[in-house]
Amino acid sequence: MFPINLGIVGVGKIVRDQHLPSIAKSAEFNLVATASRQGTVEGVPAYKTIEEMLDAVPSLQAVSLCMPPQYRYDAAHKALSAGKHVFLEKPPGATLSEVADLEATAAAKSVSLFASWHSRYAPAVEPARAFLASTSIKSVEVIWKEDVRHWHPNQAWIWQAGGLGVFDPGINALSIVTHILPRAAFITSATLEFPENCDAPIAAELHFKDANDLSVHAVFDWRQTGKQTWDIIAETEAGTMILSEGGAKLSINGELKFSEPEQEYASLYSRFAQVIAAGRSDVDLAPLRHVADAFLLGKRKVVAAFFD
Numbered sequence: 001m002f003p004i005n006l007g008i009v010g011v012g013k014i015v016r017d018q019h020l021p022s023i024a025k026s027a028e029f030n031l032v033a034t035a036s037r038q039g040t041v042e043g044v045p046a047y048k049t050i051e052e053m054l055d056a057v058p059s060l061q062a063v064s065l066c067m068p069p070q071y072r073y074d075a076a077h078k079a080l081s082a083g084k085h086v087f088l089e090k091p092p093g094a095t096l097s098e099v100a101d102l103e104a105t106a107a108a109k110s111v112s113l114f115a116s117w118h119s120r121y122a123p124a125v126e127p128a129r130a131f132l133a134s135t136s137i138k139s140v141e142v143i144w145k146e147d148v149r150h151w152h153p154n155q156a157w158i159w160q161a162g163g164l165g166v167f168d169p170g171i172n173a174l175s176i177v178t179h180i181l182p183r184a185a186f187i188t189s190a191t192l193e194f195p196e197n198c199d200a201p202i203a204a205e206l207h208f209k210d211a212n213d214l215s216v217h218a219v220f221d222w223r224q225t226g227k228q229t230w231d232i233i234a235e236t237e238a239g240t241m242i243l244s245e246g247g248a249k250l251s252i253n254g255e256l257k258f259s260e261p262e263q264e265y266a267s268l269y270s271r272f273a274q275v276i277a278a279g280r281s282d283v284d285l286a287p288l289r290h291v292a293d294a295f296l297l298g299k300r301k302v303v304a305a306f307f308d
């Protein structure tokens, strides 16, 4: 069954940074085509749209959809309907309902849908999960603060409705939190800060609790210059756990317990191959549900206009 003939749609930043190097090393996927209005990959047949690619390359078995989330559903629906397995970049869509529809379409067509959460494959995430399972958690603090001008220069879609704003990186934190906590938590209050000229927030503060009244507090901010922070700190009966650098490092009571080079996208493609081989889908909507809840429940604060 391997290698699987793969097409990529939306050749942009994340494709160049992560997908192409990981696919090049993968024994399970062979990149045979791209569909992108402007982006191309040297040596790989290029089409402008997914329709053209599907028509021209009948041997295609799977597609990775890497365009902004607002434009992903139509491409995903076309690919699944054509009998192709689909890898969705994060967040898996612009709404919960459209992703549920894709899941049903994948089941009806007997193909696999994979909603990827790359941060869950950061190297210290599984050790953090194991540590938290071994103790009792008193509180959790999530701090995700970065400089949007550095990480997302001139990405207009991110400020438009459905682009998620600061939840674009924040959902990475939520994908880790939903994976490492022993019980599901839910938002009890939130404040979202919208620049007066944008339809998506630049900062957010979220309070969660779970059935045992565990307090989880998260602060996401895109106005951070200087040191960037992607930390999850848990106070536990066994001491303080700090999962830092977006899940790359784990320390407990100040002692570094785990630090390894990241291989997030290599792991994502291995997982996609596993899901296809098993004949099933992997679609966990918990991180996107929290973002939707923040928009449902959050107070809206208008702040200074943002210019790139």
Ligand code: NAP
Binding pocket: 010, 011, 012, 013, 014, 015, 035, 036, 037, 038, 039, 066, 067, 068, 069, 071, 089, 090, 091, 118, 155, 157, 168
């Ligand atoms: P990007 O470079 O701005 O967009 C990717 C490509 O999508 C663009 O090059 C463009 O290709 C296509 N595209 C843009 N607007 C479109 C539209 N209106 N309709 C159809 N296609 C459009 O974005 P990115 O940073 O790669 O992010 C893409 C996705 O990956 C997002 O969901 C993001 O959250 C996720 N992601 C990004 C990162 C990161 O570090 N950047 C990390 C992990 C995940 P053409 O113009 O050639 O069609």
